[in-house]
Amino acid sequence: MEKIQSKRDREMLVNDGYMYIFDKFSADKQKKFWRFRQKNDCLARIHTSIDNLTILKKSENLHTHGSDAAKVETQIAITNIKKRALSTMEQTSCVINECTSSLSQAAKGVLPNNDALKKQIRRKRIVARFATPAPLDLILLEIPEMYQTYSPEEGIHEQFLLADSGKEINRILIFGRQTGLNILESSKTWFVDGTFSVSPSLFSQVYIILAEDVGGIHPIIYALLPNKKGETYRKLFTMLIDLNPRLLPDSISIDFEIAAISAIKEAFPQVNVHGCYYHLTKNFRKKMGDIGMISNYNNDANFSVMVKMIISLAFVPIADLDVATDLLADDLPDDIVPLLEWFKEYYIGRKNRRKVGGRSPQFPPEIWNLYQRVLTNQNRTNNHAEAANRRLNIQMGVTNPTIWSFINCLKKIQTGRDVFYEQLVTGGSPPKKKKKYIDNDKRILKLVSNYDKNRILLFLRGIANNVSLG
Incomplete structure (x- = not known):
């Protein structure tokens, strides 16, 4: 055949x-x-x-x-x-x-x-x-009808370009299906992430919004953004609400980008913003590189565990973070303390000498703390968004494609996602987690469930032996 x-x-x-x-x-x-x-x-x-x-x-x-x-x-x-x-x-x-x-x-x-x-x-x-020429700038960009529509099946065409902010320098384009907006409305759990390498020329990034429905996580919105400014993110979520004013998510998982987090909280004041643990570990590892710890981390097992005890603070109840940080500061060797001090400054905050008030962190614990999320079996990472980005990169095959090949690629991906969604609707199951990850999750749940504030250092060491850095 x-x-x-x-x-x-x-x-x-x-x-x-x-x-x-x-x-x-x-x-x-x-x-x-x-x-x-x-x-x-x-x-x-x-x-x-x-x-x-x-x-x-x-x-x-x-x-x-x-x-x-x-x-x-x-x-x-x-x-x-x-x-x-x-x-x-x-x-x-x-x-x-x-x-x-x-x-x-x-x-x-x-x-x-x-x-x-x-x-x-x-x-x-x-x-x-003589295919449609690539635009010279976002103001001149004209999108032909064939790139504005999507065909879910033979003979049926629907709008795929859901919104266009207009002919301006900071132009935003939103692609997706109308049925996807209905999924966004019914779903209370969203995941968002940006990718840059496959963004078409003239745009800075592709911003993907995913939603949980029928037992799976589905990419719903692909937005082309001109930059990473707060006003751009605010405009994006305003356009999204204009498309469906009934959008009301309970939680949104995101990487640690202040401008995007602020825009989300402004658009959805009731939402719980969860920082992705994977991105937290990436930021942590980057700081390790900045202060020259990577070699010791890779070659000294005991050093590695002590370093990971810092990131394991994410699993400690928020109310006990100050106590846990003080205990850890006394226990860690001097060459690791600078990493803990950095973590305190950006993710926990510094108390004044009287332990009352002080300097607030850039990312408060309410965003990145995992204690309750582990107990209630919520997602700790934004892996679904990462997978959507990876799928886009693989399907595209090139960096910074033309906008026309980008849109065609989106349509192909959408066809595959439509099939996956229908499979779940008819009783199918999402891909299974690998056994090693299931076992790891069980160990972490057991440790968190048995948390004892009188044995915090022992708890941190236990978690450290079950986590890795991005």
């Missing part, structure tokens, strides 16, 4: 000497239905899976005519000619020769003549050459 293209570049399937053209998806979006390529009285059909095109059902006995192996072979060759025309700059005659040299005598007899094939090659290359 092989996939090819029709004369009009529609998706086709070859099986047992017959060519089938894609007809439609099944109602549950789990199958593809293919009909015989010619619209006559032939009722032959094939049903395949979406991902690997495994044949699920075949009605070959309904063919009202014989197969034509020569035509099939010819169409495969023409498909290869079109692909080679786009992937190389070879002369047209060279492309044709490379793709037809191994054809059977019968296929060569029904192959279009060279002039017709050369026209197809030139037409394909002209279309590619």
Whole structure:
């Protein structure tokens, strides 16, 4: 079985000497239905899976005519000619020769003549050459209709560009499905994260918003942002609320970016903002590098555990953090104390000499503390958002693509996410966690459940042996 293209570049399937053209998806979006390529009285059909095109059902006995192996072979060759025309700059005659040299005598007899094939090659290359040009700036950016819509199934088109802030220097574009906004409305748990390497030219980052629904975490919004300023984040969430004024999340997990956190709290005053533990460890490890601790950390097991006892403060009840910090300061060797002092300044705060008042931290414990989140089985990390970023990077394949290839890539990813969502709706299960992570979570839960404020250093050492740094 092989996939090819029709004369009009529609998706086709070859099986047992017959060519089938894609007809439609099944109602549950789990199958593809293919009909015989010619619209006559032939009722032959094939049903395949979406991902690997495994044949699920075949009605070959309904063919009202014989197969034509020569035509099939010819169409495969023409498909290869079109692909080679786009992937190389070879002369047209060279492309044709490379793709037809191994054809059977019968296929060569029904192959279009060279002039017709050369026209197809030139037409394909002209279309590619005169694709929508990349914009020079965000004010001049015009988005053609074909890039504003998404087709969830054959013959159906819906708006994919959900919002555009307008022709301005600090322009924001929001992509996603209208059904996704409904998921955002019903979901009380969101995850947000930005990625930079696959952001199209003229934009600074792709900001992804995910929501929890039907047992899974789903990317809902892909926003193109021009910078990381607070006013940009505020405008983004204002645009989002304009799209659906009923949005009311209970919690949002995010990395440690002050501008974004402030904008979220302004847009959703009732929300609990949770800093991602993974990003906390990344910040922690970066500081270790700044003060020259990485080598000792990597080569001295005891040193490593003592360093991780600092980050393990995230698992101590907020009410006990000051006591825990003081105990740790007395217990740690002098060469590790500077790291603890940095952590206190940015994440815990400094009390004055009377232990009343003092300097507030940049990131208060209410954002990053994990004690209650572990006990209530809430997500500690933003791994779902990281996975969405990784998926985008892999699918894109290049850094800073054109906005057109970026949008096309988003549509492909959306198709896959639609399938995953429908699988969960019909009772499917999300990917299972690896056993080693499940076991690690159980150990941490046991330690946190048995927390004893009279044995804080022992607790910190226990947690330190069960966590790693990003």
